[in-house]
């Protein structure tokens with residue numbers, strides 16, 4: 001089931017310049033590199049990572065908590 005209202009997904013889309021999460025997901029659904037965001041509550045670091053990334057290393061807080069937008073949305 002898709003989750004298009006996850007707070008981190010909203011933050012990620014806004015960081016990338018999107019006001020609509022659906023537009024963000026459509027643009028990156030077929031991409032080889034997808035914006036990801038750190039899932040730690042006190043960190044909103046973003047980076048471009050693999051579409052299926054679920055535990056990427058965050059360069060801001062040092063935790064393996066980077067998730068791609070497609071994963072957060074439940075599309076992968």
Ligand SMILES: [Zn+2]
Pocket residue numbers: 038039040043044045058059060061062063065
């Ligand atoms: Zn972080």
